[in-house]
Amino acid sequence: MSMDVADSFVGGFSFDFGFLAEASAKTTHAGLSALDVCGMVMVSVGLVFFLGAAVGLYRFPDFYTRMHAAGKGDTLSSLLILLGFGLITLDDFSMVGWLLVVKLLAIVLFIMLTSPTSTHALMRAGYEDGVEPVTKGSSSKNTKKEVES
Amino acid sequence: MTGLALFNLFILVFMVVAAVISLRLKDLLTASVVFGIYSFLMCLLWAEMGAVDVAFTEAAVGAGVSAVFLVATVFNVKRKSSD
Amino acid sequence: MKKVALAVTLFIGALLLYAAKDFSAWGDLQSPASASPVSKHFIADTGVDTEVPNMVTAVLADYRGFDTMFETVVIFIAGIAIIAILRCTGADADSPALERESDVATEPDLIVTNTVRLLIPVIQLFAFYVLAHGHVSPGGGFQGGVIMGASFILVALAWDLPKAMERLSVDRAVMLAGVGILIYAGIGLLSMLLGGEFLDYAELSHVLPVSPEMARYHAMLGVEIGVAFTVTAVMFAIYANLSTRGRLAGGL
Amino acid sequence: MFGEDGLLNELLVERFNYCVYVVLLLIGLYAMIAKNNLIKKLIGMSIFQTAIILFYVSIGVKEGGTIPIYVAEHDPHGHHAEHAAHREEANATEATEENATTAAVSNEEDHGHHAPRSLTDEETFGYANPLPHVLMLTAIVVGVATLGVALALTQRIYRAFGTIEEDDVLAAIRAEDASTVIPDLLSTKPKRVKATQRKAKKA
Numbered sequence: 001m002s003m004d005v006a007d008s009f010v011g012g013f014s015f016d017f018g019f020l021a022e023a024s025a026k027t028t029h030a031g032l033s034a035l036d037v038c039g040m041v042m043v044s045v046g047l048v049f050f051l052g053a054a055v056g057l058y059r060f061p062d063f064y065t066r067m068h069a070a071g072k073g074d075t076l077s078s079l080l081i082l083l084g085f086g087l088i089t090l091d092d093f094s095m096v097g098w099l100l101v102v103k104l105l106a107i108v109l110f111i112m113l114t115s116p117t118s119t120h121a122l123m124r125a126g127y128e129d130g131v132e133p134v135t136k137g138s139s140s141k142n143t144k145k146e147v148e149s
Numbered sequence: 150m151t152g153l154a155l156f157n158l159f160i161l162v163f164m165v166v167a168a169v170i171s172l173r174l175k176d177l178l179t180a181s182v183v184f185g186i187y188s189f190l191m192c193l194l195w196a197e198m199g200a201v202d203v204a205f206t207e208a209a210v211g212a213g214v215s216a217v218f219l220v221a222t223v224f225n226v227k228r229k230s231s232d
Numbered sequence: 233m234k235k236v237a238l239a240v241t242l243f244i245g246a247l248l249l250y251a252a253k254d255f256s257a258w259g260d261l262q263s264p265a266s267a268s269p270v271s272k273h274f275i276a277d278t279g280v281d282t283e284v285p286n287m288v289t290a291v292l293a294d295y296r297g298f299d300t301m302f303e304t305v306v307i308f309i310a311g312i313a314i315i316a317i318l319r320c321t322g323a324d325a326d327s328p329a330l331e332r333e334s335d336v337a338t339e340p341d342l343i344v345t346n347t348v349r350l351l352i353p354v355i356q357l358f359a360f361y362v363l364a365h366g367h368v369s370p371g372g373g374f375q376g377g378v379i380m381g382a383s384f385i386l387v388a389l390a391w392d393l394p395k396a397m398e399r400l401s402v403d404r405a406v407m408l409a410g411v412g413i414l415i416y417a418g419i420g421l422l423s424m425l426l427g428g429e430f431l432d433y434a435e436l437s438h439v440l441p442v443s444p445e446m447a448r449y450h451a452m453l454g455v456e457i458g459v460a461f462t463v464t465a466v467m468f469a470i471y472a473n474l475s476t477r478g479r480l481a482g483g484l
Numbered sequence: 485m486f487g488e489d490g491l492l493n494e495l496l497v498e499r500f501n502y503c504v505y506v507v508l509l510l511i512g513l514y515a516m517i518a519k520n521n522l523i524k525k526l527i528g529m530s531i532f533q534t535a536i537i538l539f540y541v542s543i544g545v546k547e548g549g550t551i552p553i554y555v556a557e558h559d560p561h562g563h564h565a566e567h568a569a570h571r572e573e574a575n576a577t578e579a580t581e582e583n584a585t586t587a588a589v590s591n592e593e594d595h596g597h598h599a600p601r602s603l604t605d606e607e608t609f610g611y612a613n614p615l616p617h618v619l620m621l622t623a624i625v626v627g628v629a630t631l632g633v634a635l636a637l638t639q640r641i642y643r644a645f646g647t648i649e650e651d652d653v654l655a656a657i658r659a660e661d662a663s664t665v666i667p668d669l670l671s672t673k674p675k676r677v678k679a680t681q682r683k684a685k686k687a
Binding site for chain 2: 500501504507508511512515519520521523524526527528530531534537538541542544545549550551552553612616617620621624625627628631632635638639642647648649
Binding site: 110113114117120121124 | 341343344347350351354
């Protein structure tokens, strides 16, 4: 008797996704399938959001607005990029592709939970440490210095 | 540039920059966090070299746990450094 | 001092750069490390000898099992040493240097604690996955153990250390670390009792209903579990001592 | 200077990665020697360590080699989905003799695994060298354990001297040495400087 751990995990399932692959193969003759294009668009949009987050992190006047830019932009762009990767991977509807997509979705869920939480924790730590938010009266330069010191 | 990918080059340069920054910062907490960034770049480089197990270990140990150890120590000693 | 340091560093740097031109080029197939029979044997015969697809795991836990066992012992000793160094005794316990410059808020944050409550089971499950699936994918005892230890550290970060010590007290962690090494050495001794040499897992096929190759496969899992025990316990013990200066009370 | 077989060409272009490792190692070394703060020294030590690990791992890289995990057709169990597809293909075409025998075996015992075989020399070049990975994997984990020990020593030093700057610690130790009379070996009780006295002296 030969126990086979890998077998019971992977080999046991032998779903046949051939029909889906055939369906998508009709579109792939042009070079790119619709899923590929969707994935690439999502990755590009994610990169744009990443750029926005980076610029916001650099340009915003005080701690809170900077964390806002980082938290929002970072979460959304990571999600978009990972989902785009998932769509591109899904292209041939093979078993391996599906497994990868499930793993990517798990990462997406993890980031969706943890990234806003960590932003919140940082914000709260800043608030309890007495970091002043920039207001209408205060000049932005002073606040920046105060945060950095 | 035979065989050495451009990706490797970028990561290597960023790593040198991160190392220098983490050693020049006067605030030890920030230095620890930048050291975490250095470890993470190192982990990317190893994953790219095909050493997946090493990269996995570095991601868990270098970027995660050792940064936490450093921060825990910095909180218990002085946070400002003289150099 | 700085000038001396700079001179020393530059001198060593010049030596190393002088030596660098003798190294083989990037990714050279005929470099000494790649062309050596040892490395070739590991790549070519791991599948035949142990049926483990991940060569790194096979080399780590089987071919170089003795080495890994004492690496684990080193980690254990490091954990003990930290506890011994930081334990507060006598006049040290109330010395003024123990006061922190800035103390952190003691109230655990609602959002953080609830998210952590959601995540901890997932993280621990993932640690088990990494540990058990280390034969066919990247992972193994060290990585799984570190992730497991990190989950306890996360509890200590989100609430405070006593909350984490309800789950895994430092005394129990030290015990678990010892248990991990005993599991490792026990598997080695068992294979010795069955007629082989120390850590020669193939002999375990006398007691397990599998072929000698699969016996090595399963014994590697057992060994990795031992490593994971030690690493988990030691990582948490190190954090608990470092974050509270050995007093094991209060938050970070 | 940058000619085909000039030294600079050899160093900066073909072996650029080694140059960067040397730079990282020197950054770590310099920090360990010249930095005054103990935690900075420890960060420098970690950088030094990772530079050496990086060097070892990069030795294991092979041009065109994949990660050191068997691909489906070399997999000793051969049960992955890809392999099944491969088998079907081989069954249909029966292109090579080897594939045909594999298919025959797999047809005979439907869910049993085909016998694993030793790889040829050419096939071993398809995988990165696993040996440096193993050595460095344990080195990383042991590295973090020793970093923990070093951090514990740092905290202990802070507890004793109230500072983690190397100069101040050395000055405090010298002052203590100067004020301590080395006791006669035959005298009754060795004199010990208590922590409280040390604090008072510093203040």
